Amino acid sequence: MADQFNIRKTLWVSLWLAWLLFAALLSVWLVSTWGMTWRSAIALAVPLSALAQGVAWSARYSCRSNPIGRTGLSQLFFTHIASAVVLSFLWVIVGRILARWLDSGLGWSGTALQFSRLQLQLFGLGFGYYLLAVAFHYALYAQEASRQAQERALESSVRARDAELSALKAQINPHFLYNSLNSISALTSIDPARAREMCILLADFLRMTLGLGEKALIPLQEELDLLDRYCAIERVRFGERMNVEQNIQEAAKSCLLPPLLLQPLFENAVVHGIAQMAEGGSIRLTVGQMDGRLALVVENSWDPEAVSARKKNGVGLKNVQRRLEARYGKEAFLEATTEENLFRVRLSLPAETQGAQ
C-alpha cells in the first residue's frame, strides 16, 4: 500500500514538473524559431502543455489495457500510433482555436498566422511526445511487475522456510517415544517408582520440546535443561552403556541460540553412536564463548563399521545446518568430522545475549 502511494506521488510530481518544463521549452521554441511574441507564446504554451500532460497521462490507461507481453505486436503498434495521430491532431486543433481567439478576441494580431505556419511541426511534436509517454508508462509497469515478482518470490521462500522450521520443531523421533514407552512398560512391575519418574521425565521432555519450538531464540541454559531430560530418559534405556560429559563455560549459558539445535545432535550421537556400540560409549558437550562467538562441540564415540552410521546421520545434521543458515546466514557454520572412533560436530555462531540483541 505504501509503495502504491509513493508511486502515485512520484507520478504527480513528475506530471507538474513536465507541465512547467514543457510549457517553458515550447514558449522558447515559439519565440526563437517562429518569431512569436513572448506574450502569445506563453499564452499558447501553458494551456497546450497542460493538455499534453493530460493526454500523456491518459496514455497510461491505453498501456494498461494493452499489456506488452500479452498483446499482439501489430495491435500494439496500431493502437498507439492511431492514438498518437488522433490526439496530436486534436491537440493542434485546440492550439489553432486558441491562437485564433488570441488573434481576434484579444487583438494579439499575427498569432493566428504564425500558428498556421508551425502547426505541422507542432503535430510532430505532439505525436513524438505521446509515444514517449507510452514508452514511459510501459517502463514503469515493467519495473513494478518485476518488483512484485521479486516480492512474491521472497514471500514464498520465507513461507517455505517457516513451514520447514515448524515441521522441524514438531519433530520427535517415533523410535525414541516407542522405546521410552517400552521402558516404562517394563518398569511398572519391576520398579514402579522409577516408572513414574520416567513418565515425568518423558512428559517434561515433550512439554519442553513443544514449548521451545515456538520461540525463535532461547538461552543455552534452556536447551541444556532439555538435554538433561533427554539424556536421563536414554540412560534408563542404555544404562551403563551411555556416558555423558559436559564442559560448559558459565558465561555461555545465557547466550541465545535457536531452540532444538543441540538435541538433534545428541539424538544422532545416541542413535548412530551409543546404540551401535555393544560396550557403549560417551557423548561429550563442550561450550565456550570467545571474541563474540559461541562455539559448541558435540563429540561421541562411534563404530566406523556400523551399518547405519553414515547415511541416516546426514539428515539430522543437514537440518541443523539449514536452520543455522536460515537464522545467521554466513555468520554461522557447522562442521562434522570423524576421527577413528570419534564423531565430532562443531558449531560456531555469533554470541548473542538477551540484552544486546
Next chain:
Amino acid sequence: MSIDLRKWKALIVDDEELARKILREMLSTHPEIKVVAECANGMEAVKAAAEFAPDLLFLDVQMPKLTGFDVLELVDATKLAVIFVTAYDQYAMKAFDVHALDYLLKPFSRDRFESALTRAKQQKPEARTEPAALAAAARPAGQYLERIVVKDGTKVTLIPALKLDYAEALDDYVSLVSEGKKHLKQQTISGLEMALDPALFVRIHRSYLVNLERVVRIEPYAKDSKVAILTSGVKLPVSRAGFARLKKLLDDRS
C-alpha cells in the same frame, strides 16, 4: 516337533536390559518355556544359539554390530521359531508382513505377547523363511547389502561389500574371497547377487560373481571363452552371457 513333551528353550536377544526384562517377566507365567540365556548383542546371540540350541528366539531388530536379520542368517533358522521385537522400523515391519512373520511392536500388551507365542509354537519348520530373503525385504528400495556376515565355526566375520573380491558357487555354499582369505557361507550365489549392488558386482559366470573394481582385464582363453584377470592375479572364467553383462555394465559406466 513335540511341544508338550519337553520344555521349550527360549533365547532373549535385545540390547536393552529393560526390554529383556519385560520379555522374561511375560514368559514367567509359562512353565513350559525355559529362558536359557539373555543376550545383549548379536554376537552373543550367535554364540548362545550354538551353545544352547534354543527352540524359540526373541530377536530385537536394531542392535549394535549385528542386527536381528544378521543374527537370523547366522543361526540355524530351520530349527527354531523366531519372534521379532522392534520399536519402530517401517522397513522391518514391511519385511515381516511380506514373509507373514509375527512380530511384537514395543511396547506390547500381554494379549499380544500371548498370541505371538501361540503362533510361534504352531509354526512349522518347513514354513520358515530364508533369512537372506527376509533381510533383503527389510532393506529400503535401492539400497544394497553393505556387509556380509559369515560364521566360521563360532567366529563371526563381517566382510564389507566393497572388500569382497569375488564369490564362487559351491553347491549350497558360496565361497567369499576378500583380502586374500576365503570364507564359506551357506547361501546361493543368486541370492548373494541380488543382495549386492548390481552396478558393482557382476555375474561373469554361472558360478562366479565378481567385484568390478577388481577386474584388471579380460583375455581370450579358448574358442568362445574368456578369462577375467583380477588385481590379485586370480583368473576367473567368463561365460559368453557373463561377458555380455560385463560389457553392458562397462558401457553404462562410460
